[in-house]
Amino acid sequence: MHATYEQEVGKLVDAAEVLLQQQAPMDALRIWVERLAGYVVTKHGLADALRKATSPGNDLSSTNTYDAIVEALDRLVQANISAGRLATRPRR
Numbered sequence: 001m002h003a004t005y006e007q008e009v010g011k012l013v014d015a016a017e018v019l020l021q022q023q024a025p026m027d028a029l030r031i032w033v034e035r036l037a038g039y040v041v042t043k044h045g046l047a048d049a050l051r052k053a054t055s056p057g058n059d060l061s062s063t064n065t066y067d068a069i070v071e072a073l074d075r076l077v078q079a080n081i082s083a084g085r086l087a088t089r090p091r092r
Contacts, residue, residue, distance in 0.1 A: 005065065006064075006065060008039070009065045009068060009069065010068070012032075012035060012036060012039055012069075012072070013068045013069065013071070013072040015032060015035060015072075016028070016032050016072035016073070016075055016076055017072075017075065019031055019032055019076075020075065020076065020079050024083070025076070025079040025080040025082070025083045025085055026080055026083070026085045028076055028079065029076040029077065029079075029080055032072070032073075032076055033073075036069075
């Protein structure tokens with residue numbers, strides 16, 4: 001299961017870079033988050049696995065999936081900050 005899970009997460013993570021090349025940053029972020037949500041919904045039992053993967057120090061986080069998901073999301077967020085679509089500080 002871990003190998004399949006890592007492969008599927010790898011595809012999701014790789015999609016972030018592809019989307020940034022093909023879409024405007026905000027659209028890439030929106031599409032990627034929708035894919036992440038859809039992935040959780042469509043994969044039987046994956047919601048629990050992703051909860052575990054997003055909790056450092058657990059079995060799945062040791063497979064680097066947690067870091068990969070966070071890094072992909074960070075790339076998307078940073079692209080939006082660079083494009084002026086997201087602010088690094090809350091607006092007053």
